[in-house]
Amino acid sequence: MATSTVSGKGWVVIPQELRERYGLKKGDRVHFVDYGGALALIPVSGDLAKKGCGMLKQGTSLTEALLQSRREDAARE
Numbered sequence: 160m161a162t163s164t165v166s167g168k169g170w171v172v173i174p175q176e177l178r179e180r181y182g183l184k185k186g187d188r189v190h191f192v193d194y195g196g197a198l199a200l201i202p203v204s205g206d207l208a209k210k211g212c213g214m215l216k217q218g219t220s221l222t223e224a225l226l227q228s229r230r231e232d233a234a235r236e
Contacts, residue, residue: 173200 161174173183181202183189188203 161177163171163174165171177183183202190201190203192199192201
């Protein structure tokens with residue numbers, strides 16, 4: 160278990176191992192959640208739409224595949 164000390168200003172250093180594991184970098188935002196006796200630090204997800212943009216660019220467009228399937232079904236009828 161990693162341990163850190165709270166400074167006089169309330170600062171806490173997140174151990175390097177945990178920063179690397181969770182991809183935390185300078186300027187990243189985090190939430191603090193009080194679970195009634197346990198305090199959790201949760202990385203704030205950025206703009207999920209921007210993060211996901213382009214992740215499905217590989218291969219055939221699902222929309223195009225669906226439209227092609229519909230055209231083939233219509234031709235069979």
